[in-house]
Amino acid sequence: MARGINKVILVGNLGNDPETKYTQGGMAVTKASLATTSVRKDREGNTQERTEWHRVTFFGKLGEIAAEYLRKGSQVYVEGSIRYDKYTGQDGVEKYTTDIIADEMQMLGGRAEGGAPKREFGGGGESRQSRPAQPQGGAPRREAAPAKSNDFGTDFADDDIPF
Amino acid sequence: MARGINKVILVGNLGNDPETKYTQGGMAVTKASLATTSVRKDREGNTQERTEWHRVTFFGKLGEIAAEYLRKGSQVYVEGSIRYDKYTGQDGVEKYTTDIIADEMQMLGGRAEGGAPKREFGGGGESRQSRPAQPQGGAPRREAAPAKSNDFGTDFADDDIPF
């Protein structure tokens, strides 16, 4: 039971290639920085620009997808929640961190740095078969797979959905 | 793989008690109308008010929870997607419907019409233990249970999450 809603929706570009680690249980934990920039006019009419750098974390299957498809520069839609943490650094000082825990991701148009032009994305299913088993350096090769195992959320394993 | 985002977030009050049917496979399909009202000033400075009535559908476990806890007047948060359908009526005319397919729901403060005050809101766990095992007619008796089986979205069956 959740008491409250903690929802974040981001659209931006990655500032770095995602970095992936694995837990002892073998779960992928992928992290990347995502920039969102807003612009406003100040009183003198000058354009004021400000960029927020969000630390986004992708767990599990989503972490594997992010590792495989996202690269520095990728434009991406991320939906998730905010998580605040506190820890004591080696210098004995308390530090605070804020992370966006992604629970949905979708790659958007555009291309990663050094990547292939967008029409290379979405190649036929055959490229999907021929993909390397392990993500490697270089540009992403095709469009992102689903961010969630089930786009309909609830218990749609039951297939007698009336539509 | 989803291609696109179709997300709706509603906060409003139900205009009727939810109605539940079951599919042949035994899945609950609960429907209710939810009102959201917006207000603006027109050019003459008069307040113009407008209410949208959203047809919300809850499937599966969420449908059972909605049936148990929601009543006419309930204030509720709903997250879902928009679904457009077309069918031919008995008069041979094509009809169009729009539904909000909920994939998350959360009851908010306030009380259903004729319902008991939500004094157990935030109260101790004891009232939670004394709830009847089966939903019965009348007002909802306790806070909404989870809208999703897993608030963390991904594959957190794996318990070695590093937090």
Place this chain on the structure above:
Amino acid sequence: MARGINKVILVGNLGNDPETKYTQGGMAVTKASLATTSVRKDREGNTQERTEWHRVTFFGKLGEIAAEYLRKGSQVYVEGSIRYDKYTGQDGVEKYTTDIIADEMQMLGGRAEGGAPKREFGGGGESRQSRPAQPQGGAPRREAAPAKSNDFGTDFADDDIPF
């Protein structure tokens, strides 16, 4: 005073070039259809795909921006609200429509049909000066201008914001 929240977030591609009309007061009203597709596996493991076509309406300055920058095929982020309307057709039959009233829009990567590659977007400010007064057929020429007059929402005409 709004009573309730009625919020829609869409990311998808336009199925047609936007169409713009003007009110007697000179306000632009631009409409376009936006597709979002979701995919799920049915019980037999077959991929089931479903596309929703959202009718999106952009008013005022946003309508002018949409008319200038969006084209068939454009990938776009839209934030707005749902509006249900009812009218009586010339055949005397009541009809129902559902529209998404946009209040924020942002062009995403990718390109419109027949359009130039994305790096043509974002041309310098000079192209902004030389743009035709009226949108014409063909590809959009630069990245979308702001969807809202003020990205900070509140009364930031006051410039003594402490950041």
Place this chain on the structure above:
Amino acid sequence: MARGINKVILVGNLGNDPETKYTQGGMAVTKASLATTSVRKDREGNTQERTEWHRVTFFGKLGEIAAEYLRKGSQVYVEGSIRYDKYTGQDGVEKYTTDIIADEMQMLGGRAEGGAPKREFGGGGESRQSRPAQPQGGAPRREAAPAKSNDFGTDFADDDIPF
């Protein structure tokens, strides 16, 4: 022109009475902490609960409304964006803060600590007329006023909207 989307949607309860300061220009800056709690089952089937405390900042007119209507315990919907800041403390150590900059707020059912029941929720307009002209200490007395000056977002000062 914004480049990216940075959107946060929160529903939760305030952990403290809001605190308001004014800029030299006279703009209200109101801050409060808002809790959202999520729950999940761990591998042993134990319920794991976790609360995030969001620091929410309301500027301008919204800051005045928040100061007048919100109290410790208030249940509230907040929409805004995430803002990360860095500063050097008096101890010479760099500190990082994360704030949610609200651009829309709506009070939800429920009541503030020590406050009166929200029985006027949905009640007649008369209690609305009898409200004190100036906010005073104690519990909020009526439903939240609008979070935004204009619920329709765009340039609806122009009143020839075709609906």
Place this chain on the structure above:
DNA sequence: TTTT
């Protein structure tokens, strides 16, 4: 650190 991204992007335009």
Place this chain on the structure above:
DNA sequence: TTTT
């Protein structure tokens, strides 16, 4: 009607 889009997109992949």
